[in-house]
Amino acid sequence: MTVSGPIGIEEARATAALRGRRQRRGEVALAAALLAPSLAVFGVFTFYPLLRTIWLGFFLQDPFGLRSRWVGLDQYRDVLGSADFLNSLEVTFLFALYTVPTSLAAGLALAVLADQHLPGMRIFRTIFASTVATSVAVASLLWLVLLQPSAGLINQFLDAIGRDPVDLLNDPDTALPAVAATTVWQNLGVVFIVTLAAMQSIPEVLHESAKVDGHGTWSRFRHITLPMLGPQLLFLTVVLTINAFQSFGQIDILTEGGPSESTNVLVYSLVQTLPIDPGRAAAQAVVLFVVIGVLSFVQFKWLDRRVHYG
């Protein structure tokens, strides 16, 4: 300390540094305390189970669940090669294919309809958003009024016009599309809410100037609305695809995986395996995790390049 300032300032600096250090240590302790509850829950119910699930997949359990034997990757290979798994994978992909594009298109159409300035529009918006309030169990059961073979309305209607009754949920060709219809209906609300909110944040001036340039309704939708909705449509595509790969409730209530395994999606098959063979269920769970992860990654990579972030 060659340059000597007034002693008071030196002292003040020293105590300020000391206080700073103490304060910083206090901040770290406070941060630890604030994060602890969340970290504890995530640790026990998200990260530990993920690691242990991968680990369990390496063990083969005997039929009575008494002993388990290390088999390395064999169980994973076994799951990946089994006819049951391949069927479930195919069914789940089909389910996503039936539900995701239709939900997006229908929800978007509702948003376009509701994005007008007319009196009473609030009522229509509430109606279009209403399916967001339904749970998977409620949505499935509501549709049972239509689909149920003996008292369901579809068959009442067919009967009234003199056609033969159908049993859509009991026919391997129609069961999956019928379940998908209930899911599309349930998805309408969330797609509507997210896309309408995005549409309303598009500056009015864009539409006005396009109108002046002689662009019609369709042209403005195609060249202004749709590109501006890019980020939301990407978000919804990924979320709805993940949801489709996690679907369980609608299958559990409407078809129980049947008829002849035509609706046995990945999660339904996993839950059925769980009480019988936890080791195999663990391997199935890991495969499900990888499939969802890869799919989300590919969608983000592939779609992100096409999305315009305004």
Added chain:
Amino acid sequence: MADLARRARWRRRLSIGARYLLLVVVAALVLFPIYAAVMVSQKPLTALGDLDVLVPDSPDLGGFADAFDDSNMTRYLLNSLIVSVLITAGQVVTSILAGYAFAALRFPAKAALFYLFLATLMVPGEVNIVVNLETIQRLGWIDSYQALVVPFLAFAVGTFLLRQAFLGIPQDLRDAAAMDGYGHWGFLTRVAVPLARPTIAGLSVFSFLLAWNQYLWPLVVTNDDDFRTVQIGLRALRDEAGSNLNLLMSATILASLPILVVLVLFERQLIRGLTAGSIKG
């Protein structure tokens, strides 16, 4: 000239009429399953099996009475309410705490920890179900409220939303609070949380909706009817009621009423909650 204006006015009226017609038709299509269920729930069993069931009539609420008498509906609804309120309150509290830490404090590995929080969103609950069930069994929590609530007491989306809300508080306010002698805790409870009320409201509605509508987890960790939530109760009822659609629809409507009330009362908050992730994110 006047003729032209009149014609334009007519065309305008016609177009508005056509737009309303389209809206009404589409709204009717969207509402049809709900409408049909309400009609079926209000008709005696003998009226089923005929399209006339869709015509409104003086309501017969026998199905609702049966739903309460013949099933554990009261218990199911109460369980769902208890579980959803506890999950919502828990998620709001843990999200406020963690969100504040990420927004206002300096500590080592902050970015890494934040990504760790977000990473939890990449792990579907279905994937962890094998081990989480094992954990619940070991804890002896099968058929208990703990099993239904504790695994959901942290929520990355909530933490993210509150972090954003706290980051939006001007530094001036922070400085002023420091001048008044508020430490972090005082600032959080007296300034930051009141200012973040809109975000907290949106998160609460969103959390409640997700909790109320849970299906797979409550199905796996409960065997006892006394601990079943209403969603699982509906599943049981579907097996028991068979083709008794009027009882089944009454129960289904009862199960959706609380959510309908939440939606009507808090539509704006819910929409904010649902869109925040996709628009601000």
